[in-house]
Amino acid sequence: MKLRTILIDDENKAIQVLRNILERFSDDIEIVATANSVTTGLEVIARHEFDILFLDIEMQDGSGFTLLRQLPEIPFEVVFTTAFNQYALQAFKVNAIDYLLKPINADELFESIRRVQKRRIINGKNDRARLTSLLNEQKVSKLAVKERGKITFIEISDLSYIKADGVYSEIYCKNGQKYVTSCNLGHYERLIEEDGFKRIHRSYLVNLSEIKEYLTTDHLVVLHNGTFLPVSKPMRKEINNLISK
The missing domain is CATH 2.40.50.1020 (LytTr DNA-binding domain)
Incomplete structure (x- = not known):
């Protein structure tokens, strides 16, 4: 069964690069939606059922972490894609499956997908529940x-x-x-x-x-x-x- 994915990045070029790489794994991946902001990202997340969220961190209207904190639950895996390495610790504290630095390396992306497949088989929903719990511990306005x-x-x-x-x-x-x-x-x-x-x-x-x-x-x-x-x-x-x- 294909893994359904959503891509969120405020740079259209970055989305296209990621799309081009993911299309090499067409037997494993289906891109169901893309978005270029926190606001539109929340909208597409609300409309679709999917397995992996490829998420940029610094966007014009907020951060990827802000987006995640607005969700009532997180029934999917998160892969952060960013040009900044200073958020890696924060990303793994919320149990992201991976943290990929731009420009995205195809081999690293392939390993992320395999890691998602393995985690889904071994851990089921446990890690996603933990991610939701950790995010809920953060103060929101x-x-x-x-x-x-x-x-x-x-x-x-x-x-x-x-x-x-x-x-x-x-x-x-x-x-x-x-x-x-x-x-x-x-x-x-x-x-x-x-x-x-x-x-x-x-x-x-x-x-x-x-x-x-x-x-x-x-x-x-x-x-x-x-x-x-x-x-x-x-x-x-x-x-x-x-x-x-």
Whole structure:
């Protein structure tokens, strides 16, 4: 089975060079899409299922690392392609399969492809899960919400609360906008718990700055927009202490 790939680089010439080399491995590789920025890269990633992402690091509208941090999950292997060698350590810290310096060497690229094939056979999804986890540990200022085939960027400071809905989550913004995503509440808790958000109930993650008052008798928090949210028994004392500060 062919490995489906996406190429992201802000230099069209670099994409064409990479495409020309990959076409030599036509029995193993299928290029499903290309993009020339972080923004368009996120768009093509949202639209396609694929196995390998060949990703430039320094681009006009951000870095390859920025792009990866915006993704809710990373179900593919990453090969960085760059003219700069100073990012190698950072790349391998997020468990990239390879780090290729430009100009791309065909033999090195061939070895990267073989390494992907071997990793997929031996390790399955374990490394990709680790990559997602490592990226989620990094502080972010925006959430990338994938909904109905598009990705919307939401400032974390604009969030009011997030509600669990089975394996899905409902994201509520201060302006009343609502988004439904396929990521569970635990995913968002790990991403933004250090940004002033608290899990007050197994079904609710709330922006603490949005809490107007705490009704201790009814065990409810009241948000500035008038929303009432329940507080679970294990969290009542902690929430009371936080509100009382």
